[in-house]
Amino acid sequence: MLQPYSPSAEPLTRMADGTVKQISPFTGTEVWTVPGRGNRPISHPAAEVHTLTQAERTRACKFCPAHYTETPPEKSRVVATPDGGFERIDALPAAELFDTVAEFRRIPNLFEILSYDYWHANHGYEVPDAARERMEAYLADPAGADHVARVARAKLRASGQNPDTWETMDADARRQYLAAFFAGGHDVIVARRHYTDDAVDSSSLAGSGTLTPAEHRAYIRLAVQATHDLYQANRWVRYVAVFQNWLRPAGASFDHLHKQLVGIDERGVSSELELQRVRANPNLYNEMGVDYAAYRGLLVASNEHAVAFAGFGHRYPTLEVYSTSPTCEPWLMSRDEVDAVSDLLHALHAATGADVPSNEEWHHKPIDVDQPMPWHITLKWRVSTLAGFEGGTKVYLNTIDPWTLRDRVVSRLEDLRADRLIAPMAVGEECPTTPNRLLYNPVLTR
Secondary structure, eight states, X not given: OOOOOOTTSOSEEEOTTSXXXXXXXXXXXXXXXXXXXXXXOOOOOOSSOOBOOTTHHHHSSTTSGGGGGGSOOOSEEEEEOTTXXXXXXXXXXXXXXXXXXXXXXXXXXXXXXXXXXHHHHHHOOOOOHHHHHHHHHHHHSHHHHHHHHHHHHHHHHHTTSOTTHHHHOOHHHHHHHHHHHHHOSEEEEEESOSXXXXXXXXXXXXXXXXXXXXXXXXXXXXXXXXXXXXXXXOTTOOXXXXXXXXXXXXXXXXXXOEEEEEEESSOXXXXXXXXXXXXXXXXXXXXXXXXXXXXXXXXXXXXXTEEEEEOOSOSSOEEEEEEOOSOOSGGGSOHHXXXXXXXXXXXXXXXXXXXXXXXXXXXOOOTTXXXXXXXXXXXXXXXXXXXXXXXXXXXXEOSSOHHHHHHHHHHHHHHHHHTTOSOOOEEGGGSOOOSOOOOXXXXXXX
């Protein structure tokens, strides 16, 4: 008989037959790993592989560089500089979209989870002055007006409406329809490549792990900045969900690398569950997170400002990266602290491989919470499908136990480090096991 969850429950229990039972100390989720069920391939290689044409390298999907004008007007882009660095350019006019090559673009999602109309109708949200000025400037440029008209018609068509409706709208109606393109709360950060630069066929998709460490840092920094912007732009936003769905089995609409950021007017179920338990034990993230992982031999990698381990109590095999910074909000952290998280996350993606479906989920302290909560990111391998057993019992079958996951990833990280494909870091047994490495709790920094 299943026992009610208790905060003192042991997160990991190995049974006599090898079954591993897991309970998340943060959510109470119960997970079992049964011997033998993990002996299945986890990758999802492309079903049809063909030789790439030159055109496909820049035109494979709507997110590709040849299609800048088929997405809503970008809020910002990151471009490479001659010295090997990266520079952010904000609010490019339409006439200049093809003057530079964007390594990463921040654009509005064409189909928002919470639409501009949602915020307007439920909270009285209006287009902020800065966004309105940008919209007027963009529409005053003939290239800009043509761009938004093309995207608006495409959205109408995709929504099952007549695209010719655009022609019948007056100026005010058009601006109301376009408000989401300039003042929406659901952004997408799109990487340049659809395929790797050295790809010869369509099997070589460009994922997070195929970026260089420097490129991945630029990617993460843009996402951090965008998160802060979404909070500042709408005072009714209580949480910004940041996530990355990689490959269609993990929920991606395009097999093109991108993150999504969604402002919501609640904290979210996950944050609420964590908050309840952290209020009861403010040091929970250390004691039952990083410290527990260290004691059970689950550390995967670490550097000066972050630590990664094989997670437990997750529905899917999960790797976790925690910032050790005393600052909870990533947009207030130093560049080195953000880059440290980026380096470990990049390494975990590289060890996972671009042919494994995954969800990357960010967790940070909601802005209206006074309880310190560290910035952390989970990388979940979507290698199984939830079915009737899970639905009926609320016990989830995770096909790879944390120790097997740890060993698999550590072995791969050692190879990647030897080949200098990831940033310098401690791996596996090299990771320090010092207790209370997470400094988010002010008591620990006194």
